[in-house]
Amino acid sequence: MKRLFESRPFRLPMQRLLLTCCALFSFSALAAPLVEDTMAQRVLACTGCHGAEGRAGPDGYYPRIAGKPAGYLHNQLLNFRDGRRQYPLMSELLQTLGDDYLRDMADHFAALDLPYPAVRATGPNAALTRGEELVRKGDAARDLPACASCHGDALMGVAPAIPGLIGLPRDYLAAQLSAWKSGIRQAHTPDCMAQIVKQLSAVDISAVSQWLAAQTVPAGARPAAMPARDLPLRCGGVPASQTAGGAAR
Amino acid sequence: MKRVVLIVPLVALLAALVWWSTRHNPGPDTPAIANASRVAAPPAELVARGEYLARAGNCMACHSARGGTPWAGGRAIDTTFGTFYTSNLTPDPDTGLGRWTATDFWRALHEGRSRDGRLLYPAFPYTSYTHVTREDSDALWAYLQTLPATQQASRPHVLRFPYDSQTALAVWRALYFKPAVFQADASQSAAWNRGAYLVQGLGHCSACHAPRNALGASEDADKLAGGLMAGQNWYAPSLGSPHEAGVQGWERDDVIALLRDGITHDASVAGPMAEVVYGSTQYLSASDLDAMATYLQALPAAPSAPATGRAITLDDAQRARAARLYADHCANCHGEQGEGSGPIYPALDGNRAVTLDPPANPLRIVLGGGFAPATQGNPRPFGMPPFAASLSDEDIALVVSHIRGSWSNAASPVSVIDVQRYRGNLR
Numbered sequence: 001m002k003r004l005f006e007s008r009p010f011r012l013p014m015q016r017l018l019l020t021c022c023a024l025f026s027f028s029a030l031a032a033p034l035v036e037d038t039m040a041q042r043v044l045a046c047t048g049c050h051g052a053e054g055r056a057g058p059d060g061y062y063p064r065i066a067g068k069p070a071g072y073l074h075n076q077l078l079n080f081r082d083g084r085r086q087y088p089l090m091s092e093l094l095q096t097l098g099d100d101y102l103r104d105m106a107d108h109f110a111a112l113d114l115p116y117p118a119v120r121a122t123g124p125n126a127a128l129t130r131g132e133e134l135v136r137k138g139d140a141a142r143d144l145p146a147c148a149s150c151h152g153d154a155l156m157g158v159a160p161a162i163p164g165l166i167g168l169p170r171d172y173l174a175a176q177l178s179a180w181k182s183g184i185r186q187a188h189t190p191d192c193m194a195q196i197v198k199q200l201s202a203v204d205i206s207a208v209s210q211w212l213a214a215q216t217v218p219a220g221a222r223p224a225a226m227p228a229r230d231l232p233l234r235c236g237g238v239p240a241s242q243t244a245g246g247a248a249r
Numbered sequence: 250m251k252r253v254v255l256i257v258p259l260v261a262l263l264a265a266l267v268w269w270s271t272r273h274n275p276g277p278d279t280p281a282i283a284n285a286s287r288v289a290a291p292p293a294e295l296v297a298r299g300e301y302l303a304r305a306g307n308c309m310a311c312h313s314a315r316g317g318t319p320w321a322g323g324r325a326i327d328t329t330f331g332t333f334y335t336s337n338l339t340p341d342p343d344t345g346l347g348r349w350t351a352t353d354f355w356r357a358l359h360e361g362r363s364r365d366g367r368l369l370y371p372a373f374p375y376t377s378y379t380h381v382t383r384e385d386s387d388a389l390w391a392y393l394q395t396l397p398a399t400q401q402a403s404r405p406h407v408l409r410f411p412y413d414s415q416t417a418l419a420v421w422r423a424l425y426f427k428p429a430v431f432q433a434d435a436s437q438s439a440a441w442n443r444g445a446y447l448v449q450g451l452g453h454c455s456a457c458h459a460p461r462n463a464l465g466a467s468e469d470a471d472k473l474a475g476g477l478m479a480g481q482n483w484y485a486p487s488l489g490s491p492h493e494a495g496v497q498g499w500e501r502d503d504v505i506a507l508l509r510d511g512i513t514h515d516a517s518v519a520g521p522m523a524e525v526v527y528g529s530t531q532y533l534s535a536s537d538l539d540a541m542a543t544y545l546q547a548l549p550a551a552p553s554a555p556a557t558g559r560a561i562t563l564d565d566a567q568r569a570r571a572a573r574l575y576a577d578h579c580a581n582c583h584g585e586q587g588e589g590s591g592p593i594y595p596a597l598d599g600n601r602a603v604t605l606d607p608p609a610n611p612l613r614i615v616l617g618g619g620f621a622p623a624t625q626g627n628p629r630p631f632g633m634p635p636f637a638a639s640l641s642d643e644d645i646a647l648v649v650s651h652i653r654g655s656w657s658n659a660a661s662p663v664s665v666i667d668v669q670r671y672r673g674n675l676r
Binding site: 035041042043044045046047048049059062081082083084088089091092093094095096097098100101104 | 314315316317511523524526527582590591593594617618619620621622623628629630631632633634635636637638639673674675676
């Protein structure tokens, strides 16, 4: 007999609930759907697009959410619900969920420690070289910080709020950077990514996305616990203690 | 000739009504009193009551833009006549209600007029709010005055001709609106009367659950016979019909649970009604929920309008594909025979929501997925994934047709055109 519930999730009297269910459906005759009282069961709504356990969708667009920093995931759920990011499927799905429950969901996916698939190797080209340079060094002439200066030298992000940049599809990365450039995607103010991306050209965006998507995530890679140095800009949604000059700036 | 004779006085009468209703009518404008009332803070009890009533009316849901400052307005309401933008209800003097008085506010609710006498569009559901008592209006007003003032100018509506003129609005009002007050029915219980007051008044249930005519007026609002929500691609089912969302045959506690928790032992709310539970009814007192349930259960049972008789049939290959799609994408949670699993994954066999005509809701649910609203009674709801991005229009039409026509369900299949019609922005 498969479990119906592991524990009592609702205010409804459990006995009545079970009685009603049993009266309505004959479980012995049918393969009754297995319903576990777990977060994994609750977020099946997410993994339909983001892949089993949030390992990324099969279509090369829906990004991996497993193992991203919890604060970042929580911020994105709030951003979709509150209109700072635009994707109707996400916004509608989250419309009637509160901050606390979205935090539970973020914690659930952040805690998943799953291997990343290997990336198919591509030969060297000019775009990859340019992309790597922008990611590692930035462009001092344009006052453009390196991606790594915030997202960590390993580019796996920094807990709790800065996401990793590798292990994501190229199309997704390019779409996000372009959306930031046009103002469609926003973050909590001050929106440091918006300031940076506005300086990137379409060629820069393509180069950065191409190089990042070509990197294989090393086994056991996790977001860094702390930034290696103060962040170059102040960013909303990131703890003030991690940003340039801390809270004073 | 006879007809002309009749039309002339009718037109004259209409013109007189239009003139009468559009003339500048600022009413008793008494800034000195208004200022005085702002100096003396309203009693906390009145404010708390106003806050509760604002929940009952779900005012904030419309008067806040997504992610914007609560109560500062700016939410777009799409209709067949154009897009309305809700107004700023905070006490900001220039862009909000800072210069209004309690009487101005009551006149907006009761008569659908702004402070300057301008006619308001019934997208602001004063056709329902006209039933609200002056006492409750004053409590709401007291609460609104305690909000932080936010300077945010209201965006002008973007309406098609002729709906953008005050004259057209005056004609509409002459035809469809008359200020009224709630009249208690002495032959009914106190609970029924309280329920009627909430459902017909602040709850403005008829705004969605009553059919609208070509000019957007609710027909027989009190029957709550169901209506298509044009701008939202959802169908608000009939609360009179036992085949739609009528609750006449339910246990009282189940009606209350649905409004309070968003979920019962075998049903849950979805789409716009999930928003209503999330923002409004979950906060209502036990006695008000009981009153609303009493009233809704006493609505006269009315048959649904006859199904439109869609001439769609599936061939054998389509039926086989539909069954396979169901097995691959739905059966895991909803069961091989649509038997579901308690309140979490509702049974689809015998489920009124999937056999509705028009089929907007089952299509929207398959396209967009969803969570039951997070409420105090169900704080961590389970969810259904959206299929808008993973299944083609053809496959969505097939799988929804399968669900509507399998087991004990006998509703008509749906077409690809139906899927496209209700898909809206879900891509």
